[in-house]
Amino acid sequence: MSFDYDLFVIGGGSGGVRAARVAAQAGARVALAEEDRYGGTCVQRGCVPKKLMVFASEYPGYIEDAKAYGWDATLGDFNWDAFKSKLHAELDRLEGVYRNILGNNGVQTFDARAKLADPHTVELSDGSRKTAKHILLAMGGWPVLPDIKGAELGITSNDVFHLDALPETMLILGGGYIACEFACILNGLGVNVTQYYRGAQILRGFDEEARGLVSEEMQQNGIDLHLGTNILEMAQDGDKIRVKATNGTERVFDKVMFATGRRPNTADMGLEELGVKLGRYGEVLVDEYSQTNIPSIYAVGDVTDRVNLTPVAIREGMAFVETVFKGNPTPVDHDLIPTAIFTQPEMGTIGMSEEEARDRGPIEVYATSFKPMRESFAGRAQRVLMKLVVCADTRRVLGCHIVAPGAGEMIQLAGIAVKMGATKEDFDRTVAVHPTMSEEIVTMREPVRTA
Numbered sequence: 001m002s003f004d005y006d007l008f009v010i011g012g013g014s015g016g017v018r019a020a021r022v023a024a025q026a027g028a029r030v031a032l033a034e035e036d037r038y039g040g041t042c043v044q045r046g047c048v049p050k051k052l053m054v055f056a057s058e059y060p061g062y063i064e065d066a067k068a069y070g071w072d073a074t075l076g077d078f079n080w081d082a083f084k085s086k087l088h089a090e091l092d093r094l095e096g097v098y099r100n101i102l103g104n105n106g107v108q109t110f111d112a113r114a115k116l117a118d119p120h121t122v123e124l125s126d127g128s129r130k131t132a133k134h135i136l137l138a139m140g141g142w143p144v145l146p147d148i149k150g151a152e153l154g155i156t157s158n159d160v161f162h163l164d165a166l167p168e169t170m171l172i173l174g175g176g177y178i179a180c181e182f183a184c185i186l187n188g189l190g191v192n193v194t195q196y197y198r199g200a201q202i203l204r205g206f207d208e209e210a211r212g213l214v215s216e217e218m219q220q221n222g223i224d225l226h227l228g229t230n231i232l233e234m235a236q237d238g239d240k241i242r243v244k245a246t247n248g249t250e251r252v253f254d255k256v257m258f259a260t261g262r263r264p265n266t267a268d269m270g271l272e273e274l275g276v277k278l279g280r281y282g283e284v285l286v287d288e289y290s291q292t293n294i295p296s297i298y299a300v301g302d303v304t305d306r307v308n309l310t311p312v313a314i315r316e317g318m319a320f321v322e323t324v325f326k327g328n329p330t331p332v333d334h335d336l337i338p339t340a341i342f343t344q345p346e347m348g349t350i351g352m353s354e355e356e357a358r359d360r361g362p363i364e365v366y367a368t369s370f371k372p373m374r375e376s377f378a379g380r381a382q383r384v385l386m387k388l389v390v391c392a393d394t395r396r397v398l399g400c401h402i403v404a405p406g407a408g409e410m411i412q413l414a415g416i417a418v419k420m421g422a423t424k425e426d427f428d429r430t431v432a433v434h435p436t437m438s439e440e441i442v443t444m445r446e447p448v449r450t451a
């Protein structure tokens with residue numbers, strides 16, 4: 001049977017674009033459909049614009065530090081409109097880069113929604129049909145709103161980049177990556193931020209000591225964080241939103257942002273009709289080669305809800321191409337993934353939390369918390385944390401957790417050692433780089449705890 005293409009990719013985000021490009025470079029005839037903007041969540045609504053906003057939000061702190069270091073510096077007003085137009089110009093440029101990557105590699109693109117018609121056919125929103133030997137689902141995910149009365153009055157992280165003006169007051173609901181990052185960003189930009197989280201501590205699943213410090217620092221930076229608190233209901237009140245909370249309060253905010261998780265984009269894609277197996281939250285179920293239960297259909301990235309991070313989606317896309325187009329079956333390695341949370345201060349982490357490791361066997365915990373030189377000189381109260389969780393038997397470093405300015409950069413490098421299986425003694429025999437914050441990671445001699 002002859003097909004129009006060897007591969008049809010649905011979704012032009014990180015995973016889909018990488019898979020399409022690499023497959024085309026391997027000689028496959030490839031097409032890709034994207035109904036929205038190329039670049040997907042990471043480039044258009046996530047990592048990239050978020051990180052640019054993180055940078056923007058850090059300047060007030062730099063001005064304060066500059067004064068402490070003897071500079072005659074004053075903080076003027078933040079011009080949201082100026083920043084926003086520059087931000088969107090940058091996203092337009094990046095979209096162009098993504099389109100060019102595809103075009104230059106001979107991938108045919110369709111600016112259309114695509115859904116499955118049969119195991120080898122997609123139907124585009126203009127009604128045309130295309131056949132392919134393999135179909136790759138890479139539609140990503142989308143924020144979900146909780147089932148709360150008045151929830152439609154709230155916004156999500158998708159909308160933050162398009163606000164007409166920065167609000168004076170904002171309530172953020174949630175305690176995950178997105179809630180905490182945006183609480184810090186908006187606080188830095190001068191918004192009066194309140195955050196409600198239903199659990200006992202933000203950033204559930206991460207090392208307790210590390211998330212405790214992030215939480216403390218966020219509050220010290222002025223974020224009004226309420227733990228054990230959820231929204232009961234919301235209602236319009238003039239041009240503001242009145243929020244009743246489970247802690248018995250009723251408060252009014254200019255904006256309410258939900259950061260209450262994301263769900264895979266699998267609705268109305270023809271998946272159920274074809275019998276593609278989906279999980280409880282609509283995620284496409286795949287094996288270690290990203291193959292679904294229908295042999296011609298594969299899926300990568302957030303649509304599979306494995307580890308929802310851009311570099312992971314990219315790896316899944318590459319492993320798919322190795323497996324299907326290069327005859328080299330490559331399972332995706334989801335073990336020991338370093339990651340960063342761009343709160344202020346940042347958290348960088350890889351491997352097991354102390355709590356997780358403790359449940360698996362005897363461990364030693366090495367940790368130090370201190371005021372870094374730069375911030376301390378500037379009179380900031382900020383503390384940082386360097387922490388290693390070590391297996392008492394094998395001496396391997398099972399987890400590394402850093403809360404510090406630049407922790408994202410640090411954990412990328414420490415992550416190599418941890419991924420290689422470095423022992424505590426390997427860390428110890430590495431000479432410190434002095435004076436830095438991260439030198440502490442190789443100079444901690446005595447465990448603070450054993451468990």
Ligand code: NDP
Pocket residue numbers: 146147173174175176177178179181197198199203204230259260261262307308309339340341342
């Ligand atoms: P998360 O799943 O991390 O967090 C969702 C938060 O919302 C949790 O705190 C959860 O509480 C809370 N929540 C869920 N449902 C409700 C509800 N009905 N009422 C009140 N609170 C609720 O999702 P995010 O949206 O923060 O992020 C999505 C994914 O995006 C992340 O998992 C991550 O993979 C990725 N991401 C990565 C980033 C990075 O690498 N820096 C940055 C941003 C996103 P509870 O803990 O109790 O379940």
